Amino acid sequence: MEGIKTYWFLSAKFSGGLDQTERFIKDGIWENGYENKFLNVVRSIAVGEKVAIKSTYNLKNNLPFNNKGQPVSVMEIKAIGTVTKNHQDGKLLEIDWQKTNLNKKWYFYTNLSSIWSVKDDFPLSKQLIDFTFYDKPQDLDYFRNAPYWKSRYGDEDDYFQYDDNIDNDDVNQQLIAKQSYNLVDLIKEGCFVDEQLISKMISSLNRRKNIILQGPPGTGKTWLAKRLANIIVGYKNSNNIKSIQFHPGMSYEDFIRGYRPSSEGKLVLIDGPFLEMVNKARNDSQSNYVIVIEEINRGNPAQILGEMLTLLEADKRTPSEALELTYRREHENGIFIPNNLYVIGTMNLADRSLAMVDFALRRRFAFFNLSPNFDEGWLNYMIEKTKLSRQTLEKIKNALNDLNQYITDERMLGSAFTIGHSYLTHDNVIPDALSWYTDIIDSEIKPLLEEYWFDDKNKLETALNKLVLNDL
Structure with a gap:
């Protein structure tokens, strides 16, 4: 630059x-x-x-x-x-x-x-x-009260003040520093996962460095993955976090390193997003870095990760375990993944088109299941944010729980195909409950159910009838 x-x-x-x-x-x-x-x-x-x-x-x-x-x-x-x-x-x-x-x-x-x-x-x-x-x-007070060090050395009061005379980049960086983020902030945002389970996820990340959140559609996997990344880094809106989505066309050359054409028409060796994060983390050992891989089983993880699959293991993250990459740079003596780089993956269990995750990947990640959660926490959050009555929300909750039980009992489907709470979670006032609910059912949930029972209209009709609410 x-x-x-x-x-x-x-x-x-x-x-x-x-x-x-x-x-x-x-x-x-x-x-x-x-x-x-x-x-x-x-x-x-x-x-x-x-x-x-x-x-x-x-x-x-x-x-x-x-x-x-x-x-x-x-x-x-x-x-x-x-x-x-x-x-x-x-x-x-x-x-x-x-x-x-x-x-x-x-x-x-x-x-x-x-x-x-x-x-x-x-x-x-x-x-x-x-x-x-x-x-x-x-400026020792500035550093003591920055997010990474504040919990150990900082003041009780909010330290950061903003000066209109400094440039926008400095303002943006100070704003980032001000937005510290922890487990309490996650719960306040409307996370309907049990706090004990989230604590286990954080503990597992600290110990194993790699986790995967798996579950049915709409259970907030991506939302939670990004907020867990915020917790690991210590604050929100961070350049220390990168999100990537795997897909069937993604390769090792895209994600790790490969040759790509330059503007001069030559092939040049380019580091992919994963190696970029590895290098950032190695050059900044005082900070944590996180890469979020959405739909990790939508591509071929073993092929995309290559040597990194071995290096991801917590006990392999040292210079002595470094490996030469498929595309090696001159004078490069192997690559290792530093301890301050974490990987959080998400996986949709309901997509039959996805490849099964092999045992090599499973050994290197801790897996956590997310389920639809229309519980008391969801009710209280929706009452506060949408101003809908408890009675109205109880009807919606009962309808979705009834549908999810029907899906779970279906031999060809099961719990992996249930409908998550994200579909019906809203954070603004809803003036017309029936219109809002009907629109979500017709445009988001009904098409999904039609895919589930594309060859059985009777079961589809039974499922849709469970969602009919005329008196919200």
Whole structure:
């Protein structure tokens, strides 16, 4: 992106060895201490770009703010300089070290990686760059009260205030930061899944990293998947979340990496959305990232995921388990999925055209079933939002429960084909209950039932009669 600058934060200590800061400064260099890692990244560092030697660790005592007894991630800035020559061997940079023995401490927004590229297009990054290279102080209150750290270090009151004089990008990022999101927010939004089950989903995500929500149509799988992603990330409307829908035409080349034509008419190797998220997560270890895969069984998951199917396992998410990809880049020494990237899939059990999910995929995901839920929670939500009477909503609830029991008892269908509560959930005032209800039945539910019983008009008529309500 034009105008965006890259700054580099580099370690001077590799694989438990000695700190090389003094040697680097004395010799006017920085050297990659690994034989087969980061070679391509080092080659990409341009002459004229600014670099800093950093050391990342945790501190618990003698901090310049109240850390409430919690350990805090610290990045100590030791020296800053400018690249004067890149030897293009993936190992050696010549550096004009301009300031040394700095020992400045930066808190919260840190990275353990030996090489961290930071762009000046994001408010948190801008503060880090200004602190490191331009001697501006860190706004510690801002970081303490940002969503990722607020629960551990933040104030009781809402910290973020908005300045009309800053540009729109900054305003948007602050708005994103303000909209923190947790389980309480999910319940308030109108989730009719048992809170205990949602807690299990979150726990499973934290432990296994990958889950699939499966159930009949209209049970809110996509809605819940995106809000679980919000919880994992910590806030809503986040660039840390990407949604993709699988389909029969999707391939490994679309999702992971493959060759595609460029504007010059040449074939170029392009990373797909999954590898883009892998790289984002690896370069931002302090944040969580989530990819939501809708209709995960509508394509061929094993073929689309390829090597990633193995790498998804929680105990394979380390550099030592890295695998070479089908389409390997020059100087690339394998790919692994970082621990801070989560995968949430959804699966519609009622679509007979979908491929069965193989056992390899099932071993790597935890599965959770969602069912139609016209319960007391649904009633109370609808009463509050739509202003319909309890009596009216009870009639609708009873009609749908009656229909769903009929579908469940049908030998050729079963519970996977029941009608979910999403069809009849609304969040605005409904002035005419009968018109609203009739429209949904005629335009959304009736066509579905006609597919179920396309060859049996008697059963279709019986099912439709269960939904007839003339006195709402």
